[in-house]
């Protein structure tokens with residue numbers, strides 16, 4: 010990072026120089042961008058050298074450092090912070106931009122999401138980049154629909170609290186019921202969604218989910234020709250199936266053979282420490298990262314079933330966002346009926362939230378105080394790094 014910052018101070022046009030002549034893929038989203046970047050890089054490594062910011066340094070200094078590290082690599086796969094996407098598109102001129110989801114995150118410093126989607130939309134309009142976009146997220150669909158060429162991919166978006174109103178006109182958005190756990194959803198009028206029964210549409214202006222060419226269906230990715238590919242991932246949960254589906258579509262856009270790409274995906278068991286099971290001599294802990302409400306929804310999806318214990322660790326430092334009011338956007342009732350431990354610097358904020366949700370819990374100082382021997386640990390960013398340091 011320091012090297013990247015210095016280099017950009019000396020040579021502001023460096024990213025353009027370092028990406029010239031390379032095949033560049035840029036990946037952006039609120040959640041899943043590190044994993045998707047890793048999956049695409051793994052598939053491309055068998056075609057040629059790949060420069061990538063594998064550890065989530067996803068702003069320009071991190072990009073510069075990653076590109077310099079692999080100066081001769083034919084490909085560059087760059088995870089990009091949502092705010093920096095317009096600048097990175099302009100400076101790196103990627104062949105493919107991958108856009109997955111937008112939801113509330115780091116509310117003390119992030120722009121309002123609809124403004125962010127508008128900025129993406131403006132940046133994509135005359136960029137010439139081919140976009141691979143998740144059509145199940147209305148904000149992403151709005152941003153990507155300004156691009157000249159888009160491969161729409163239906164890979165799901167279970168978090169809807171940021172897209173109940175239309176990004177185009179502000180009218181109410183209706184969703185088709187695909188997930189029976191989402192309550193109170195009105196069906197859009199017929200003809201506004203695809204035959205697979207998923208979809209959304211604005212009740213006022215008709216802006217609706219674009220027809221997907223590719224879609225995720227359970228464990229399979231269905232191609233435009235009707236053929237399908239089975240995901241045999243070792244990474245858990247539906248969020249990772251979504252990540253793998255969109256990564257596979259990127260591979261198809263780059264002309265890669267897809268069966269070998271799937272085999273590369275299946276080799277990955279953890280990404281930057283996430284999903285890793287670690288031991289500290291007394292207990293075995295599976296580490297799950299959840300940084301924002303949408304991420305929590307996906308973390309609940311991969312927990313071992315109750316009564317398996319869960320520890321939750323929350324910090325509120327710069328990288329986490331200093332505003333913890335988002336704790337009230339997560340439905341912690343999902344944790345009832347099992348031992349729950351509240352940890353981290355903001356464990357008392359968390360305790361108040363858990364109490365309001367009717368969850369029984371115990372407040373502990375750190376993972377050394379956990380009295381269970383096999384436990385899932387969900388932590389936000391700096392809390393996650395602290396646990397990794399604790400277990401060495």
Ligand SMILES: [Zn+2]
Nearest residue numbers: 175178211214
């Ligand atoms: Zn509308």
